[in-house]
Amino acid sequence: MKAVLKREIRSYFTSPIGYVCIAVLLALFGYWYYIVMLAGSSSNIPYVYSYMLSYCMMIIPILTMKTISDDQKNKTDQALLTAPVSVLSIVMGKFLAAFFVFFVAITGTLLPSVAISFFGAPNWTEILGNYVGTLLYGGAMIAIGVFISSLTVSQIIAAIGTFAVSILLVIIGQISSSVSGTWIAEVVKWISFESRYDPFTQGQFNLSSVVYFISVMAVFVFFTTRKIESRRYR
Amino acid sequence: MxxxxxxxxxxxxxxxxxxxxxxxxxxxxxxxxxxxxxxxxxxxxxxxxxxxxxxxxxxxxxxxxxxxxxxxxxxxxxxxxxxxxxxxxxxxxxxxxxxxxxxxxxxxxxxxxxxxxxxxxxxxxxxxxxxxxxxxxxxxxxxxxxxxxxxxxxxxxxxxxxxxxxxxxxxxxxxxxxxxxxxxxxxxxxxxxxxxxxxxxxxxxxxxxxxxxxxxxxxxLSTDHRIIARIAGPEHEVLHAIRAMDKVVEVVSMGEKEPGVYEYHIEADLDQDIRRDLFALLTRKGWPLMSSRNTDLTLEEIFLRLTSGENHFTEQERRVLLGGKADKDGEEDENTEDVRKAAMDAVNEEGGEEE
CATH class of the missing domain: 3.40.50.300 (P-loop containing nucleotide triphosphate hydrolases)
Structure with a gap:
């Protein structure tokens, strides 16, 4: 796992992908920070963070699009799958590498608040709640993105597919309001990433949501390994 | 291993x-x-x-x-x-x-x-x-x-x-x-x-x-059992006479190479040297043997013949190819024609599958 992890992280930073993703996320975030803080002369820092979800939706498909598909296209998977390592450790290496880049980007968004904390007292509970929530949401989305990448040899299809799924998982919450009262609404609300993410933006540490996101990661990492192993039996 | x-x-x-x-x-x-x-x-x-x-x-x-x-x-x-x-x-x-x-x-x-x-x-x-x-x-x-x-x-x-x-x-x-x-x-x-x-x-x-x-x-696959010979004589009769020889599996005429001289590809049973018999036959019939040489099958030819879908090997040769001993075929020598037919049938069937 360590070898794959190291290679993948290096690959993110020898190509522009890692830098671009981090830079775009921080630029968008910084701009929004500026708009809310200065132009809107508001002191509601957590409000700034609550928009992280949409920025993440933009960069996660780019981070995950080539994780597995590129190996399948360039046949480098022949080196990986004939090496004495398990498929799970290969997938974990790739998942953690994408998560690492995401983690760096999200951790970067704490800097403005750290700067402000020298001059005022931002609500760190809510900021950290947002931070942890975003990381959990990102982890789950990255696991899904890696899985979608394993379904195709085309990076573009993987990226668009992941983007579509991430939108679906957010707007699914709105569907629940239109079918309110039925058990379907309950199920849909339970699945919705947005309704799982929201408590964190209010600084709540919701254990069931934590477990939910971590389960999604585990399930999709597992699906990815099964998908790769199934290629053997084509 | x-x-x-x-x-x-x-x-x-x-x-x-x-x-x-x-x-x-x-x-x-x-x-x-x-x-x-x-x-x-x-x-x-x-x-x-x-x-x-x-x-x-x-x-x-x-x-x-x-x-x-x-x-x-x-x-x-x-x-x-x-x-x-x-x-x-x-x-x-x-x-x-x-x-x-x-x-x-x-x-x-x-x-x-x-x-x-x-x-x-x-x-x-x-x-x-x-x-x-x-x-x-x-x-x-x-x-x-x-x-x-x-x-x-x-x-x-x-x-x-x-x-x-x-x-x-x-x-x-x-x-x-x-x-x-x-x-x-x-x-x-x-x-x-x-x-x-x-x-x-x-x-x-x-x-x-x-x-x-x-x-x-x-x-x-390149021993004496495969001969390319040029023989002066009437094509049809020569073919017939050689085909009637013991141990000969197949004769094919390659056409007239010199005036009145035809080239024949003669294939005998494995490990059978028919050059002496052939010479005796031709002498008896009065057909001069203009030239004769053994075919040396290179790996290239084996490969081409094995994979081209035509010019297939006979059953006995297949056995050699797959590592069996040619000697085992001794008892089948009397009815080589049948063996050859069977081999050709097998080959044809296979050819069909390949399509």
Whole structure:
């Protein structure tokens, strides 16, 4: 796992992908920070963070699009799958590498608040709640993105597919309001990433949501390994 | 030792491999021949555990590739058809990555340096693989397979894309490695197999069609039983007379080569020298023998005949090809015509399947 992890992280930073993703996320975030803080002369820092979800939706498909598909296209998977390592450790290496880049980007968004904390007292509970929530949401989305990448040899299809799924998982919450009262609404609300993410933006540490996101990661990492192993039996 | 038993691979209804079995002893270089799409790469992918077989088993030094994948894979160095290279890495980064991935225990610096000098890639060590020529990429692929000094090497067309000088270097390298490694090498360059391999396996349409020592295969099929003769005499009668001879399996006229002189391809039973009998016959009939020579089947011709779909081998020859003894056919000599017919039928059936 360590070898794959190291290679993948290096690959993110020898190509522009890692830098671009981090830079775009921080630029968008910084701009929004500026708009809310200065132009809107508001002191509601957590409000700034609550928009992280949409920025993440933009960069996660780019981070995950080539994780597995590129190996399948360039046949480098022949080196990986004939090496004495398990498929799970290969997938974990790739998942953690994408998560690492995401983690760096999200951790970067704490800097403005750290700067402000020298001059005022931002609500760190809510900021950290947002931070942890975003990381959990990102982890789950990255696991899904890696899985979608394993379904195709085309990076573009993987990226668009992941983007579509991430939108679906957010707007699914709105569907629940239109079918309110039925058990379907309950199920849909339970699945919705947005309704799982929201408590964190209010600084709540919701254990069931934590477990939910971590389960999604585990399930999709597992699906990815099964998908790769199934290629053997084509 | 590599043991492959009854390997079958189906892609849907398409049979890529059909009950292929062979064993490679330690320290042997096995050549794997076949036309495009014959199943060479599929076999290699199954032997290395990249694909799984529909039926059959593969074991590497007693470790089954599916039951004990990690133990078996540790013993294998694999160069696939397309070297599995990350183009965004330098040679140095890539080899270090593969070193980690394969969990090699040998001293890192020294081991990688040795392999680089073996494959002669020291001068591109710091360059991006994406910027290397095909020949260099191929050599980096070979270097990657050698990492960890695995006892079994599986090389899928290792000399593709190299220039003639490099080809000779790599062949010599493989020959040297063959002293203490078990190597399977696939190729469509027959002279390469002849030059490097002690044993050759030919597969066609997923079936094993020949298996034997490289020299012996060519030798067994080029003995005195196949003659090209030019005989002055009426074509039809000559054909008829020769066909009536004992031990003659087949006579084909190749047409008039000189005025009144026809060329005939005469095929006798294996290990039967019919030159004396032929001479006696021609003398008796008063047809001058203008020239006569034995056909020497090169590996190339064997290969072409095995894989072209025409000009097939007779049943007895097939047996030789698959490693059986020609002597066993002794009792069938009386009714060679039947054997030949049966063989032709089998061939025709097979030809139908290939379509």
């Amino acid at each position: 590599i043991e492959v038993k009854n390997l079958t691979k189906r892609y849907g209804s398409n049979v890529a491999l059909d009950h292929v079995s062979f064993t490679v002893e330690d320290g042997t270089i096995l050549g794997f021949l076949g036309p495009n799409g014959a199943g060479k790469s599929t076999t290699m992918n199954i032997v290395t555990g990249y694909l799984s077989a529909t039926e059959g088993t593969v074991s590497i030094s007693g470790h089954d590739i599916l039951d004990e994948p990690n133990e078996a894979r540790k013993l294998i160095g694999y160069l696939p058809e397309l070297p599995p290279l990350y183009l965004d890495m330098t040679v140095q980064e890539y080899l270090n990555f593969m070193y980690d991935l394969k969990k090699v225990k040998l001293p890192r610096e020294k081991h990688i340096r040795e392999i680089c000098s073996l494959t002669k890639i020291q001068n591109v060590y710091k360059r991006l693989i994406g910027n290397l020529s095909k020949g260099y990429r191929q050599r980096v692929g070979i270097a990657q397979a050698l990492l960890g000094n695995p006892p079994v090497l599986i090389l899928d067309e290792p000399t593709v894309g190299l220039d003639p000088k490099q080809i000779i270097e790599i062949r010599n390298l493989i020959k040297n490695l063959g002293r203490n490694h078990t190597i399977i090498l696939s190729s469509h360059i027959l002279s390469e197999v002849q030059a490097v391999c002690e044993r050759v396996i030919i597969i066609n349409s997923g079936k094993l069609v020949a298996d034997g020592a490289t020299d012996r295969l060519a030798h067994d």
